[in-house]
Structures are given as C-alpha cells and as structure tokens.
Amino acid sequence: MTVALADAEIIALELPEALAERLASDAVAVLGERIDAAGVAHLGVSGGSVADRVVPAIVTAGNAAGLDWSRLHVWFVDERFVPRGGADRNATPVVAAMRAADGFDASRLHIAGSDDLGLEIEAAAADYEQRFVRHASPQGTDGVPSLDLALLGMGPDGHTASLFPGQLPAESNALVVAVEDSPKPPPRRLTLTYRALDAAQRAWLFATGESKAQALTLARSGTATPQESPLGRIRAVREVRVYADSAALGTSN
Numbered sequence: 001m002t003v004a005l006a007d008a009e010i011i012a013l014e015l016p017e018a019l020a021e022r023l024a025s026d027a028v029a030v031l032g033e034r035i036d037a038a039g040v041a042h043l044g045v046s047g048g049s050v051a052d053r054v055v056p057a058i059v060t061a062g063n064a065a066g067l068d069w070s071r072l073h074v075w076f077v078d079e080r081f082v083p084r085g086g087a088d089r090n091a092t093p094v095v096a097a098m099r100a101a102d103g104f105d106a107s108r109l110h111i112a113g114s115d116d117l118g119l120e121i122e123a124a125a126a127d128y129e130q131r132f133v134r135h136a137s138p139q140g141t142d143g144v145p146s147l148d149l150a151l152l153g154m155g156p157d158g159h160t161a162s163l164f165p166g167q168l169p170a171e172s173n174a175l176v177v178a179v180e181d182s183p184k185p186p187p188r189r190l191t192l193t194y195r196a197l198d199a200a201q202r203a204w205l206f207a208t209g210e211s212k213a214q215a216l217t218l219a220r221s222g223t224a225t226p227q228e229s230p231l232g233r234i235r236a237v238r239e240v241r242v243y244a245d246s247a248a249l250g251t252s253n
C-alpha cells in the first residue's frame with residue numbers, strides 16, 4: 001500500500017517563512033523518532049526553495065531540539081550536472097546550511113558527482129545509485145533503499161525533483177537516472193526515479209507562490225498522467241503531505 005499525492009494531508013499557512021518553520025519542526029520530530037528507533041535516519045532534499053529555505057530552518061530547529069545530527073544521512077532527490085560549488089548546484093546551499101548543524105558528520109552528506117570531476121553523466125548517475133544502495137537500507141520487500149523523509153519542491157510546470165513533464169519514461173528500474181535536456185536550465189541533471197521516490201516512507205512537498213497554484217491543483221486532482229504532471233505521480237509508503245502557502249493553494253485574497 002502506498003499513499004498518493006491526491007490523498008495528501010494539506011498543511012496550509014499564509015506565509016512561506018512560517019510554512020518553512022512548521023515543516024522544519026515536523027521534520028525534526030520525524031527524523032528524531034527514526035534515529036531513536038533505527039539508530040540512523042535518511043533525509044532526501046531538493047534544490048531551489050527546499051535547499052534555500054527549508055534546510056536552514058531544519059538545521060535551526062534540529063539544533064534547538066538537540067537532534068543527534070551524527071546519525072543523519074542527507075541525500076539529494078536531484079542534482080544539476082554542473083561544476084561543484086556553483087550557484088546552480090543544489091548541493092551548494094545545503095552544504096552551507098549543514099555546516100551549522102551541531103555534530104553533523106560531513107561524510108553523511110551524499111553529494112552526486114559532477115562534470116568538473118571528469119565524470120560522464122551516466123557514470124555519475126550509476127555511482128550515486130550505488131552509494132544510495134550501499135548506505136540506505138530497504139524497508140519494504142522490493143529491495144529498494146528507503147528514504148525516511150523526502151522533501152520535494154515543484155515547478156510551475158508540475159515537475160518535481162528533475163522529473164519533468166513529457167521528459168522521462170514514466171517508470172524505470174533504475175533508482176537514479178541522467179537527464180540530458182531539462183526544459184529548466186541547467187539542462188543536464190541527475191534525478192531519483194519514481195521507483196526510488198516511491199520507497200520513501202514520507203514525501204512532503206514544499207510549495208509557495210502563485211506560480212505553482214495551477215500545477216498544484218492539477219497534481220492534487222489525481223486525474224493527470226505522470227507525463228502531464230510528474231508531481232501528481234508522487235507516492236510514499238506511509239504518508240504524503242503538502243506544505244503550501246495561500247498563494248500556491250490559490251486561497252490568498
């Protein structure tokens with residue numbers, strides 16, 4: 001049994017700042033429970049507003065709550081295949097934010113390969129998949145490693161991670177694939193597939209701003225195909241939540 005985005009619990013707040021703080025405090029609670037139960041937790045993060053706003057809020061909330069950061073693994077649901085350290089890399093703001101997490105083990109921040117390392121994009125995807133399989137245990141019977149919490153963003157076109165409308169086969173046996181022609185720059189990216197994301201215990205979407213409203217409505221309707229709305233294809237094992245501000249929900253005055 002999996003939960004679909006159409007069945008998501010909606011957490012609605014008027015302002016994006018308050019929304020990021022609410023998500024952060026909920027995430028710290030979930031990660032702390034998992035660390036207590038399993039000794040380790042696996043968090044998947046997106047780029048964009050998740051990396052810029054939500055991850056720093058999680059670090060602040062985690063430090064305040066005394067989260068045992070040394071037991072947390074952080075993964076990227078997608079990454080841009082551009083040189084390390086640049087503004088276009090999803091890892092750049094996350095690396096900066098995680099430096100402030102008290103006791104976090106930097107070797108548990110799992111950053112994908114990049115073109116400046118001389119890697120081919122397919123080799124970087126295969127390498128990231130192998131690392132994911134090595135470090136994250138399956139929690140189901142299908143043998144797919146399981147994120148405890150996947151934090152997703154979305155674009156106005158309904159993309160999530162680097163799964164773009166009309167761009168990828170709807171399903172793939174791989175866990176990480178290369179994207180060569182993303183319609184949103186930069187064009188070359190790596191992304192977790194639906195198969196990898198489906199195995200996440202929880203998938204929480206962070207959506208803010210009017211530009212997301214139409215795509216969010218379509219995704220939540222449950223009527224769109226994955227080619228029309230990759231976001232609408234999102235599922236998780238236990239729970240899907242949508243953290244959205246009034247503008248993204250289309251309820252602002």
Ligand SMILES: O=C1O[C@H](COP(=O)(O)O)[C@@H](O)[C@H](O)[C@H]1O
Pocket residue numbers: 046047048049050078079090152153154155160161162184
């Ligand atoms: O390109 C990307 O965009 C999405 C959405 O970004 P946002 O700034 O509108 O939240 C992001 O979730 C994804 O990880 C990123 O590569």
